[in-house]
Amino acid sequence: MTATMTALFGGTGPNWTPRQVPVPKPGPGQIMVRAHAVALNNADAAMLAAADPTAGGSGKEYQAGYELAGEIAVAGDGVDTATVGQRVMGTTPASFAQYVLTDHRHVLPIPDGLDFTEACALPTGLLTEHGALTTGGYQPGQSLLITGATSSIGLIGVQIARALGAGPIVTTTRSAGKHDLLKQAGADTIVVTSEQDLTQAVLDATAGEGVDLALDHVGGQTFAACLPATKGDGTVVNIGRLDTAAATIDLDALSYRHLRAARCHGHASSYTALSGSVFTISPLSVSRRRFRRASFSAVCWSAGWYPATRRASTARCASHVPPRACTTLPRAC
Numbered sequence: 001m002t003a004t005m006t007a008l009f010g011g012t013g014p015n016w017t018p019r020q021v022p023v024p025k026p027g028p029g030q031i032m033v034r035a036h037a038v039a040l041n042n043a044d045a046a047m048l049a050a051a052d053p054t055a056g057g058s059g060k061e062y063q064a065g066y067e068l069a070g071e072i073a074v075a076g077d078g079v080d081t082a083t084v085g086q087r088v089m090g091t092t093p094a095s096f097a098q099y100v101l102t103d104h105r106h107v108l109p110i111p112d113g114l115d116f117t118e119a120c121a122l123p124t125g126l127l128t129e130h131g132a133l134t135t136g137g138y139q140p141g142q143s144l145l146i147t148g149a150t151s152s153i154g155l156i157g158v159q160i161a162r163a164l165g166a167g168p169i170v171t172t173t174r175s176a177g178k179h180d181l182l183k184q185a186g187a188d189t190i191v192v193t194s195e196q197d198l199t200q201a202v203l204d205a206t207a208g209e210g211v212d213l214a215l216d217h218v219g220g221q222t223f224a225a226c227l228p229a230t231k232g233d234g235t236v237v238n239i240g241r242l243d244t245a246a247a248t249i250d251l252d253a254l255s256y257r258h259l260r261a262a263r264c265h266g267h268a269s270s271y272t273a274l275s276g277s278v279f280t281i282s283p284l285s286v287s288r289r290r291f292r293r294a295s296f297s298a299v300c301w302s303a304g305w306y307p308a309t310r311r312a313s314t315a316r317c318a319s320h321v322p323p324r325a326c327t328t329l330p331r332a333c
Helices: 042-051 123-135 152-163 176-185 198-205 220-226 251-256 270-280 288-295
Strands: 004-010 017-022 030-039 067-075 087-091 099-103 107-109 144-146 169-173 189-192 211-216 230-238 260-263
Touching: 004 042, 030 087, 067 099, 087 123, 123 152, 123 211, 123 230, 144 152, 152 169, 152 176, 169 176, 169 198, 176 189, 189 198, 198 220, 211 220, 220 230
Parallel strands: 144 169, 144 211, 169 189, 211 230, 230 260
Antiparallel strands: 004 017, 030 067, 030 099, 067 087, 087 107
16 A cells, blocks of 8 residues: 555645545544545535635645545454455545545445446435435334436335335426336325426325335425424425525415424434335436436546546536546556
8 A cells, every 4th residue: 555645635726636545543442444436516616715825715625525426445453344455435525535534434335236427426415315314303104205206316215215114205306207106216196387287286196194204305395385284293394405495385384284304414323224214226326327416426536537626516526527627647556
């Protein structure tokens, strides 16, 4: 193993800057992963822009990245749940590097049938959706509403809910052409919001009661419409704001139904719970073209490539990094 490695840093300008830095050494409870692929998320682009000193940003330098897939290279003292050479995927800061240091509890084994470039785009979505179910107090058999269900993270939510034994799953999409996709993912009812009233369609699908738990990825007035579509003593969990962060809600719908509204981020505790259920997730969410485009996954280290200059533009990040946009990275020993 070499003494130094290449890592990408933000805070120097509009692009990440490659640098040679020492290879980290795992301490007790930690592992070091040789990264084969990393994924680019919206948060990465936002952090890069916020730290860009040429555009009024903080200028605070940091090693970039959050999501990765690779093989365990070294295990620290006290690690007995992971073995050297094991294929894993996970989330941790400073993951845009050849070698990534992380808590051993923050990785999952990669299921057979998934390659590194597919696996690297899964951990954040899995944690977020499982965390949303946990936040909402989900119990097997409960009915669910999942808005924005044809987004990559929404598709993961549908599949996790089905794998964990959810009752009727009602999903939303703006396009009638996504009907078959959602059926394949495990949805029971598909509401096309460009043609149907969301609240009424959910009530019709649940015999007028509403769902036990709503997972909202859209925000805006879609969030507001989730409230009267949720049954008494139910829960609405907001995960994302694909539309807008502003909403005008009916407080009567919230109060009279004794609803609970919550905001969700990924739960670290979900790693343990997911280690069994992740194997039941179908390849649908990680089909190469759909998932990588939708989640802005960018393979930075697969086949020895990394992006020498990569702007924080989701338009550019929304596709697989082509060789012409990369620079050869010497393989680490």
